[in-house]
Amino acid sequence: KMELQDVSSEPLKADEIRIQTIYSGISRGTEMTVYRGTSPLFNKLYDSDIKLFLKSDLASFTYPLEFGYENIGRIVEAGPEVSGYAVGDIVFSPMQHTEYLNLSTTESSVFFGDLVPILKMPRQIKPEFSSCVLSSQLRAGGPQNLRSPGGIRIKLISLQRGPRTSSVGSFQNPLPERRCLKHYQPFIGGVL
DSSP: OOOOOOOOOOOOOTTEEEEEEEEEOOOTTHHHHHHHTOOGGGTEEEETTTTEEEEOSSOSOOSSOOOOOOEEEEEEEEOTTOOSOOTTOEEEEOOOSOSEEEEETTTSOOEEOOSOHHHHGGGGGHHHHHHHHHHHTOOTTSOEEEOOOHHHHHHHHHHHOOTTEEEEOSOSSOOHHHHTOTTOOEEOSSOO
């Protein structure tokens, strides 16, 4: 179930900026499974020690959820103690789907929009990427067979930069950013 809610904006604190959303990205993985109700986070509990979903009466997620973590917007207001950001700047933030949001510039990661805004979105997958790297014990430059979806796979291929890096995917025509990776070898079935 999805619903829109009217929520009044909180007053800005001295170190905060108010961002009006331009783009809000929806991930094809986590968020779409949540939207469809197929995410294991609704009927299982994730055990971070063993990195598995376990059967449980407790769920990792329960409704209602304020979801989202890919927000690009324009700063429309800044608190008196804000430095380094100005009204009119386009920024990326790992925040929820909303028309306006307040964000601390001293406690949060805010990125300047020095690229075309929509190209900034993949930066948010850094926590997911870090989790993949740490969990898989990847070694930079070593042989790997990457089965990770989308942007995470691109970042892993970038990290590897090795001649023995292959990628299993379902795309026939790689996007330009995928084509530019020097050692990218798409594997679409058969033998590599």
